[in-house]
Amino acid sequence: EVQLVQSGAEVKKPGESLKISCKCSGYSFTNYWIGWVRQVPGKGLEWLGIFYPSDSDARYSPSFQGQVTMSADRSITTAYLQWSSLKASDTAMYYCARMGSAGDSWGQGTLVTVSS
Amino acid sequence: EIVMTQSPATLSVSPGERATLSCRASQSITSSLAWYQQRPGQAPRLLIYGASIRATGIPARFSGSGSGTEFTLTISSLQSEDFALYYCHHYNNWPYTFGQGTKLEI
Numbered sequence: 095e096v097q098l099v100q101s102g103a104e105v106k107k108p109g110e111s112l113k114i115s116c117k118c119s120g121y122s123f124t125n126y127w128i129g130w131v132r133q134v135p136g137k138g139l140e141w142l143g144i145f146y147p148s149d150s151d152a153r154y155s156p157s158f159q160g161q162v163t164m165s166a167d168r169s170i171t172t173a174y175l176q177w178s179s180l181k182a183s184d185t186a187m188y189y190c191a192r193m194g195s196a197g198d199s200w201g202q203g204t205l206v207t208v209s210s
Numbered sequence: 211e212i213v214m215t216q217s218p219a220t221l222s223v224s225p226g227e228r229a230t231l232s233c234r235a236s237q238s239i240t241s242s243l244a245w246y247q248q249r250p251g252q253a254p255r256l257l258i259y260g261a262s263i264r265a266t267g268i269p270a271r272f273s274g275s276g277s278g279t280e281f282t283l284t285i286s287s288l289q290s291e292d293f294a295l296y297y298c299h300h301y302n303n304w305p306y307t308f309g310q311g312t313k314l315e316i
Contacts, residue, residue, distance in 0.1 A: 129306070131254075138297065138308060138309075138310050138311045139246075139248075139254065139297055139299075139308045139311075140308065141305060141306045141307065141308070144304070144306070153304045153305070155305045155306075156211065156305065189253055189254070191254075193301075195244075195256070195259040195260070195263070195265065196244035196256055196259040196299060196301055197244065197246070197254065197256055197299070198256050198259070198265060198266075199256075200253040200254055200255070200256075201253065202253055203253050
């Protein structure tokens with residue numbers, strides 16, 4: 095069974111750094127892109143980027159280029175999304191998704207709250 | 211960047227009725243179109259990919275059609291659990307984009 099399990103909710107202050115994770119199991123981790131999606135409370139879905147664990151190819155949406163960094167650790171089949179300096183506007187739910195037939199499996203989401 | 215436009219924003223229907231949701235792309239995306247359902251407090255769930263292929267475990271009452279720039283998601287006989295948000299998503303080329311969503315309500 096394909097499973098993507100994300101790390102727990104985070105509460106951070108503006109300017110702090112953060113790395114959230116997406117543990118993938120039940121399939122060949124290096125054969126699929128991983129997508130990251132943001133959902134601001136009460137709003138729609140937005141693509142942050144996609145990442146290919148096999149060769150670390152990373153593609154960012156123009157709106158998020160330079161704002162976040164995607165990575166992965168193949169040895170533990172885990173993908174990451176990180177920020178070096180959070181802003182209040184980063185407050186949102188973040189989802190990872192396996193990009194097989196489109197986004198065919200999703201994590202449960204990680205709620206990130208940034209508040210002073 | 212390809213803009214995906216969904217209509218209507220909100221669709222009010224009754225259980226047992228048919229619902230038709232639309233999605234338009236600002237340029238051709240061939241058949242690289244997916245539909246997702248999102249219930250409150252849950253992650254999105256893939257319903258349709260390749261514009262018309264049902265994902266694993268999706269009931270036959272969900273069907274997708276279209277190609278190029280015009281796409282439709284049809285739910286043939288609405289069940290109570292179908293009242294949710296629906297998003298289209300193109301994956302023809304990067305950057306991918308979502309439509310703004312259609313809320314299906316009673």
